[in-house]
Amino acid sequence: MSPLLMLVEDGPGDVELVRVALRRTGRGTRLLVARDGVEALERLRADDEQLPDLLLVDVNLPRMGGHELLAEVRRDPLLARLPLVLFSTSSLEEDVLEARRLGADDYVTKPDGGRALVQAVAELERVWLGPGGRAFSDRGPAAAGRAPGRP
Amino acid sequence: MPETPSLLSRRRLERAGSLHWLHAVVVGLSVLLTLGAWHVSREQVEERKRRQFERECEQVLGMVRERMQKYEDALWGGVALIDTLGRDVRHGEWLRFTETLDIETKYPGINGLGVIFRVERGELDAFLDGQRVGRPGFRVHPEHGEHTLYPITFIEPVADNQQAVGLDMAHEENRHAAVRAARDTGRATITGPIVLVQDEARSPGFLFFVPFYGDALDPTEGGALRGVVYAPFVVRKLMEGVLHKENRHVGVRITDGDEVLYDEHLSEEPDHDPEPLHRTRQRLELYGRSWEFDLRSTRSFRSAQGSAQPLTILLSGLTIDALLLWIFLGLSRANRRALQYADDANRELTEKAADLERSNEDLARFAYVASHDLQEPLRMVGSFAELLDEEYRARLDEQGRRWLAFLVDGAHRMQALVRDLLTYSRVGRHEYSFGPVDADRLLHGVLGDLAGAVEEAGAVLRCEPLPTLWGDEAQLRLVLQNLVSNALKFRDPGRRAVVQVRAVPAQGEGRVMLEVEDSGIGIEQRYADRVFAIFQRLHTHDAYRGTGLGLAIAKKIVEDHGGSISFRSEPGRGTTFRVELRTPPRGPSLARTRHRRPARRSA
Numbered sequence: 001m002s003p004l005l006m007l008v009e010d011g012p013g014d015v016e017l018v019r020v021a022l023r024r025t026g027r028g029t030r031l032l033v034a035r036d037g038v039e040a041l042e043r044l045r046a047d048d049e050q051l052p053d054l055l056l057v058d059v060n061l062p063r064m065g066g067h068e069l070l071a072e073v074r075r076d077p078l079l080a081r082l083p084l085v086l087f088s089t090s091s092l093e094e095d096v097l098e099a100r101r102l103g104a105d106d107y108v109t110k111p112d113g114g115r116a117l118v119q120a121v122a123e124l125e126r127v128w129l130g131p132g133g134r135a136f137s138d139r140g141p142a143a144a145g146r147a148p149g150r151p
Numbered sequence: 152m153p154e155t156p157s158l159l160s161r162r163r164l165e166r167a168g169s170l171h172w173l174h175a176v177v178v179g180l181s182v183l184l185t186l187g188a189w190h191v192s193r194e195q196v197e198e199r200k201r202r203q204f205e206r207e208c209e210q211v212l213g214m215v216r217e218r219m220q221k222y223e224d225a226l227w228g229g230v231a232l233i234d235t236l237g238r239d240v241r242h243g244e245w246l247r248f249t250e251t252l253d254i255e256t257k258y259p260g261i262n263g264l265g266v267i268f269r270v271e272r273g274e275l276d277a278f279l280d281g282q283r284v285g286r287p288g289f290r291v292h293p294e295h296g297e298h299t300l301y302p303i304t305f306i307e308p309v310a311d312n313q314q315a316v317g318l319d320m321a322h323e324e325n326r327h328a329a330v331r332a333a334r335d336t337g338r339a340t341i342t343g344p345i346v347l348v349q350d351e352a353r354s355p356g357f358l359f360f361v362p363f364y365g366d367a368l369d370p371t372e373g374g375a376l377r378g379v380v381y382a383p384f385v386v387r388k389l390m391e392g393v394l395h396k397e398n399r400h401v402g403v404r405i406t407d408g409d410e411v412l413y414d415e416h417l418s419e420e421p422d423h424d425p426e427p428l429h430r431t432r433q434r435l436e437l438y439g440r441s442w443e444f445d446l447r448s449t450r451s452f453r454s455a456q457g458s459a460q461p462l463t464i465l466l467s468g469l470t471i472d473a474l475l476l477w478i479f480l481g482l483s484r485a486n487r488r489a490l491q492y493a494d495d496a497n498r499e500l501t502e503k504a505a506d507l508e509r510s511n512e513d514l515a516r517f518a519y520v521a522s523h524d525l526q527e528p529l530r531m532v533g534s535f536a537e538l539l540d541e542e543y544r545a546r547l548d549e550q551g552r553r554w555l556a557f558l559v560d561g562a563h564r565m566q567a568l569v570r571d572l573l574t575y576s577r578v579g580r581h582e583y584s585f586g587p588v589d590a591d592r593l594l595h596g597v598l599g600d601l602a603g604a605v606e607e608a609g610a611v612l613r614c615e616p617l618p619t620l621w622g623d624e625a626q627l628r629l630v631l632q633n634l635v636s637n638a639l640k641f642r643d644p645g646r647r648a649v650v651q652v653r654a655v656p657a658q659g660e661g662r663v664m665l666e667v668e669d670s671g672i673g674i675e676q677r678y679a680d681r682v683f684a685i686f687q688r689l690h691t692h693d694a695y696r697g698t699g700l701g702l703a704i705a706k707k708i709v710e711d712h713g714g715s716i717s718f719r720s721e722p723g724r725g726t727t728f729r730v731e732l733r734t735p736p737r738g739p740s741l742a743r744t745r746h747r748r749p750a751r752r753s754a
Contacts, residue, residue: 013531020538089526093625112530112566114537 002028003129006052008040008069009033009087010061017114018056021121029125037064041072044079051082054128056108059088059095067102074103083128161490168486174479181475185468193461200452204429207401208446211394212435215444218260218393219437222382223339225258226361229266229380233363239377240266242285242305249307260392261382262347265306267320267330267360268378272298290317297321301330303381314348315383326358332439333360334376341438344410347383355412356385359438386413400452402427404445412442422449518576522569529569533562564698571700574629578707583623587735590617590631590665593624594652597632601639608639610648617654618663621733626708631667633701634728638669640697641690641726646670657731662714665730673722682718705730 005022009015015033022029032052034040040057041064043049055073059066066086073079085106086099099107108124111117232248233240240248249264270278275291282289282304291302301320306312320326329342339361347356360379386405390413394403402415402423417423427447435442536559544552594614598605605612620627635650642648649670657664674682683706702716709716709730720726 011527011531013535017534017538089523089530110530112533112563114534114541117534 002030003054003125004030004032004050004052005054005056005125005129006032006034006040006043008035008037008055008057008061008066010035010058014058014110017117018121020114021118022125024118025122025125027125027129029129036061037066037069037072040064040069044073044082045076051079053083054124055082055084056087056124057084059086059090059099067098070099070102070104085124085128161493164486164490168483168490178472178476178479181472182469185465185472188468189461189465192464196458196461199458201429204401204448204452205431207399208431208433208444211399211401211403211446212433212444214393215390216435216437218389222258222261222359222384223361223438225252225254225261225264226339226359226380226382228252229264230361230363233266233377233380239268240305242282245305246307254308260384260389262349262356262384262388263306263308263312263315263382265312265315265381265383266304266378267301267381268304269334269376270300270302272300275300278302291319292317293319293322295319295322297327301327301379304378306383312349312383318348320358329358329360329439330379333362333379336439337362337364339438341440343440344386344407344412347385349383350385352385352387354385354387355410356383357407357412357440358383400449400455402447402449404447406443406445407440416445416447422451424448424450424453428453515576518572522573522576525569526566526573529562529566533559533566536562568698568700571698571704575700575704575707578626578704578711583626583711585622586624588620588622588624588627590620590627590654593617593620593628593631594635597628597635600632601636604636604639608642608648610639610642610650613649613651615651615653617652617665619735620663621661621735622712623708627712627732630705630708630730631665633705634667634730637701637728638667638671638726641669641671643670643672643723655729661734661736662731663734665732666727667730668725668727670725673724673726674718674720675722676720679718683716 007015007018009018019031022031032043034043037057040055044051057066057069061069064072066088070084070086073082073084083105084103085108086104087108087110088095089110091109096107106124106127108120111120229245229248232244236244245266252258252264254261254264268278270291279289279291291300299321303315303318303320306315309316320330325343325345329340333340339359341360342358344355345357346353350356359382361381362379363377365375365377390403390405400422402420404414404416405412415423418425424447427449429452430445430447433444433446435444536555540552540555540559544555547555594617598612598614631652635652638650639648647670651666651668653666653668655664655666683702706716709732712732714730714732716728716730718726718728
């Protein structure tokens with residue numbers, strides 16, 4: 001089955017950009033979109049929904065932000081091992097460090113251009129979803145002790 | 152409140168300006184000195200007065216003695232006349248003698264000059280007969296029981312002494328004793344106080360006797376007394392002649408035994424001082440009598456001897472003391488006012504600084520928020536412009552593609568601007584964490600980031616060993632990055648780009664100068680003040696890309712580090728930017744933050 005990516009993002013532009021990026025990479029990754037942390041948690045916990053292989057979460061969200069969602073996910077025993085990558089405009093070192101401290105698996109700065117975004121998404125797919133990547137399917141005990149950052 | 156240096160120096164100023172014990176001591180000593188000087192001066196004046204009084208007393212006594220001697224001389228003159236005659240002097244001769252002496256003008260105070268003969272009772276009739284030749288009314292009076300009679304025989308001028316003519320000296324012990332004393336000693340004698348029969352005022356007087364002898368000159372040679380030359384005195388008149396009142400500031404009372412001869416210590420005396428400043432008693436032995444002089448200073452003595460000196464000293468001194476105190480108070484007040492002024496000025500400045508800081512902060516916050524929030528929509532514009540360009544390019548005509556290119560370029564430039572603006576606004580808000588920064592490592596990191604740009608420029612890099620700096624690593628890295636990328640950017644297309652980075656010694660302890668030199672187009676001197684200004688670009692976008700913020704950011708960071716940035720340029724030859732920064736402080740802070748400290752290698 002093709003991998004599933006859940007994007008938690010309130011900006012329709014960014015959703016569209018990610019959609020285009022996924023289309024361009026052509027791996028067939030399916031996209032699930034939640035508008036904020038609350039909606040994301042609801043859908044993650046719904047019985048009839050399939051769990052995504054990767055969570056790409058915007059930091060600034062209405063109702064429940066990315067950091068809070070990250071904490072909720074890590075607290076939930078059923079969700080704790082989901083790979084979660086934070087996704088934000090800021091490229092500041094302190095924000096990157098904060099994300100890692102909170103337990104995000106990675107931090108990706110939203111690139112300025114469409115082309116750069118496609119590259120970033122492709123990289124994410126390669127690392128987390130692709131063959132040889134740390135796909136959700138083989139996430140096991142290794143996920144908990146995974147060192148943040150790119151391998 | 153913590154003891155800041157300015158607070159300490161303010162305290163010192165307060166102490167220096169307030170009145171304290173030193174001022175009190177100065178004023179106190181000054182007052183003491185004044186009082187001392189006043190006291191000494193007063194003592195001196197008192198001493199001078201005392202001496203003056205003593206001198207005047209000496210003068211009075213000396214004049215009395217001198218005048219008495221003069222009278223004695225006159226009497227001895229009479230004796231000389233009689234001795235020269237070798238017989239009893241006659242009335243006419245005596246008259247001529249006294250007229251020659253000119254008593255009234257030359258012997259003021261003397262009442263007259265007379266002759267008394269010794270007459271034994273048995274010779275009285277013959278004596279009377281002899282005297283009545285020219286003066287039928289002559290008689291001897293009053294009656295008494297003595298055998299020897301001493302009648303006043305002549306007295307000239309007779310007019311004032313009529314009652315005395317014929318008066319027998321033996322009738323009364325005072326006169327008689329003085330005559331006997333003269334007779335026995337051969338010297339001049341005076342009587343005790345008597346009232347002259349011829350003095351209507353009945354004031355005290357005395358008689359002056361000088362003896363003469365018949366066949367010898369004095370009793371030691373066995374001569375028998377023939378008589379005495381005599382002069383009656385009213386002491387008052389005598390003293391008036393002797394002691395001229397002018398220029399005399401002592402009053403006199405003369406007593407002989409219990410009897411007062413002369414007295415100026417009377418309240419009706421115009422110059423009498425009821426409480427004399429000085430007084431003294433002195434005894435004068437005069438012709439067998441002992442006169443006691445009671446001398447007292449008079450009222451005029453006070454004014455004549457009074458001196459303004461002590462009072463002048465006192466008043467001047469106290470005036471100076473008062474001025475001194477006034478100056479001290481004035482200085483203290485001036486100091487308080489100065490401090491007050493400084494406080495007011497300080498408060499105003501603090502308020503202004505706070506206002507400035509607030510408005511600065513508002514501005515910085517605005518820049519941050521604006522640039523941060525601008526990023527999001529800009530990213531959309533840029534991203535979709537790019538996607539449009541990629542996916543719809545073929546469907547657009549030439550003009551549409553050109554326009555789209557402008558859109559993409561504009562979006563990218565604006566993104567760069569907003570990014571730099573965000574960086575710039577964050578520089579001032581950033582919490583710096585200071586520590587030792589290895590500039591060598593920093594430079595290599597920067598060159599790694601700029602590798603693409605270096606390659607594109609085909610630049611030659613020459614890096615000399617750099618020292619360890621003191622500052623915030625991330626911020627200093629930004630400075631180096633901006634300077635090096637600037638050096639690469641403004642290269643001269645006509646020649647090979649050479650970028651040199653080195654450290655040179657700076658003035659001042661703990662400071663170092665980094666230099667970034669390029670061989671680029673250079674900066675004309677007239678643009679010097681615009682180089683570091685925000686959004687200032689000296690070139691068009693077509694020639695050199697950039698936001699105009701890089702050097703402004705570098706300058707802000709360097710200045711926040713307490714350093715300075717400047718440049719030296721020769722248009723067409725190249726530019727050298729110089730950044731003065733601190734090196735790590737020596738001492739404990741180094742021990743705390745352990746770091747590799749590269750040895751300074753000479754370039």
